[in-house]
Amino acid sequence: MFSKETYVNRRAELKKLVKSGIIILFGNNESPANFPANGYYPFRQDSTFLYYFGPKRDGLVGVIDVDNDKELLIGNDIDIDDIVWYGSVDSVHDMAEHAGVKESAPMKQLQVICDNAMKEKRTIHFLPPYRHDTMIQIFDLLGIHPSKQREAASVELIKAVVKMRSTKEQQEIEEIERACAIGYKMHTTAMRVTKPGVTEKYVGGQVNGIANSYGAMVSFPTIFSQHGEIMHGNPSMAVLESGRLALCDCGGETMEHYCSDNTRTFPVNGKFTQRQLEIYSIVEDCHDLALKISKPGVKYFDVHMDVCRLMTDRLKELGLMMGDTEEAVRAGAHAMFLPHGLGHMMGMDVHDMEGLGQTYVGFDDETRPNLEQFGTNCLRMGRRLEEGFVVTDEPGIYFIPALIDEWRAKGLHKDFINYEKLETYKDFGGIRIEDDILITSDGCRFLGEERIPYHPKDVEDFMSKN
Amino acid sequence: MFSKETYVNRRAELKKLVKSGIIILFGNNESPANFPANGYYPFRQDSTFLYYFGPKRDGLVGVIDVDNDKELLIGNDIDIDDIVWYGSVDSVHDMAEHAGVKESAPMKQLQVICDNAMKEKRTIHFLPPYRHDTMIQIFDLLGIHPSKQREAASVELIKAVVKMRSTKEQQEIEEIERACAIGYKMHTTAMRVTKPGVTEKYVGGQVNGIANSYGAMVSFPTIFSQHGEIMHGNPSMAVLESGRLALCDCGGETMEHYCSDNTRTFPVNGKFTQRQLEIYSIVEDCHDLALKISKPGVKYFDVHMDVCRLMTDRLKELGLMMGDTEEAVRAGAHAMFLPHGLGHMMGMDVHDMEGLGQTYVGFDDETRPNLEQFGTNCLRMGRRLEEGFVVTDEPGIYFIPALIDEWRAKGLHKDFINYEKLETYKDFGGIRIEDDILITSDGCRFLGEERIPYHPKDVEDFMSKN
């Protein structure tokens, strides 16, 4: 946890932004995997609850009564049976105190609070729930069916939380640097254990082990695959083959639940082929371009588009694309190769605050998402960058056989895509390079003290030495 | 997956047992950790769904219409966007075919099926749900509030499933042996990396990494702690200290989702002290006693009680307990040291079928659980053993400061417990030894080809050599 003042100040700021009503922030509960008790997934507290209250235990709810300037931490204390099974934990009263909250109460109090607020017709602000147990809780408390809760969530509260969590405090940046240090260990482990003959699963498992050994957990399910063209490729039991590229997209989460998120793509046998280098160098230059031009005031949508143009120019040089670059990008032809956005906000959630609604996090009145165009519809971040934002820079080039076949059959973008040549790349896979960047007062910088090798020579050197 | 015939035969047997009505088996969905998409925990299919249908994808429901002898696999097919992000998967039609199911249908069909069945006043059998998204689904389909669903679940179906899944087929036993092989790697890794100065979390992380590298996942959250007296002690950031014992309770899960579950307790510095050996040898002998006397026809409750008596006898020799053994055990005084049961069923769930209700799984009309007495109320398995059952054998002795203080203050069992002496053990921790055993035609045997060292000399030898 951070200092008591941190939480007191954050809640004070939140109250100022939300102005009136009563705010309910639900903490998370244990999440069952295959049976109700003991069969749990690792506990993960809700990020917004952590941000404003701090405790990492299940079964808690934070209440902020803006109108009456009262704060309350709600939860049931544990008994001797719990202590025998799970060890001693702080009382709810003590947890409240650590967060500078004056009052605490048992869970049954929450229904009373909601009933009173509804009777007085006060606004009850809650965030869109993503855990189904929370949805049931909200249904019981407020009578709103789970399928209606996202639209019933408080836009004022969402906007206030997004505003605050978007700009990272110094102590948050330090936590993210710590997460990046874990990520460095994860990625260099992947590079070390990757070799022909081991399974994807073996490498993925070792990477996860590092995240578990040094932090709370992985910041998202580790992607490790020879099929880099599958965006979220789970490590399979397939054996790594010499001549192929392995794509590793993973990150760690600190004990305070701040994330890192990096991607590297490297040759299974430690040595790039000429064809791989040609594609790799495009992704590398796109990645470095974003780093060069990202700064306060620049729309991340424009950075994405600059990257798309550079990628298109370079793919034209290779004979994979053709025609006018500007027209090709406007039409969305480049999305054959880059069907996702350049990056996303990162913080306590690896896709920071995504649960609050991507439109509120990555866009604003000035930059609406384009939901019509394939590829562009996946952009998670379009709005102007500000000092203190943390975003990922993750261009990629993928050769997706199913997409090639579909577009070709439909005759899509045939003035811009050389399908003849593209056919010969169907066995290529995909390349992505991803780093986390902090927007500074006049530009941006990498997060993470040690750079995970990504220039081809550095990658080959590292893999030959380790 | 197993052969098509396996699933066909299992469903045929289930239909015979349930006799009439319509059975709905819900597969699991993705489970969000901290935001709705991408922020998922690793996908874990429901075990009973796996048992009768097999597919490991999310968003599926199996329907068995017993009255009309019709079977149906329900789920929505994926589209090109899903293929780009997650790769290609079988169609629902193909998955149905692999399981010998003749019909498939999209998810919206499920409401129609339920509406018709309700209109015709047919019995709709479903199992007690443990995932909250399934609870919402059942609420929408059948109008039963989540809090009423456990009692509305079908006792006939529960009993039929328990009957079938309790006795393991040969191919299931082979899978459990494979899980034990992963467990062996996990435990020997723990012994290898344990040493003074490393964190609990480091060891726990490496153990998890092995489970991830060789199987689907851990079979439950790994327990690794110097505080073995906490039954479910999560690995903390605390540094391992020479002179203490480390308790490691963990298991692997194969790609087919069969589990292993073992516990070892070993000295952080590789060498037991005399005091540790005295307690350890009691647990060792209790563990071996269970292995000696477990066989078909014997109640596991009686095995538990024999273990409690042996433990009490031996604790009396050490001066920690006193009085008449039989009386002490009947009164529950031994539960100060062993507050849990000797073991549980194991299979696709590490606590096999626990979600269906422990009473149905571990007890029967002849052996009701005693829910009144501390310790005995935690027994998960009391009924007569049968050939093909897989159970754990996991006695332990724990010195739980909070429990010692509480019982002493209340004056509990003071004729049987030497509180003076017990005070000097408050810094001891806890010891548990656990193995998985298969009930054979005339006895039982360990599962897992390679034995994880547990005799003190073997443990010390292993740790000095690795």
Ligand SMILES: [Mn+2]
């Ligand atoms: Mn990313």
Ligand SMILES: [Mn+2]
């Ligand atoms: Mn166990």
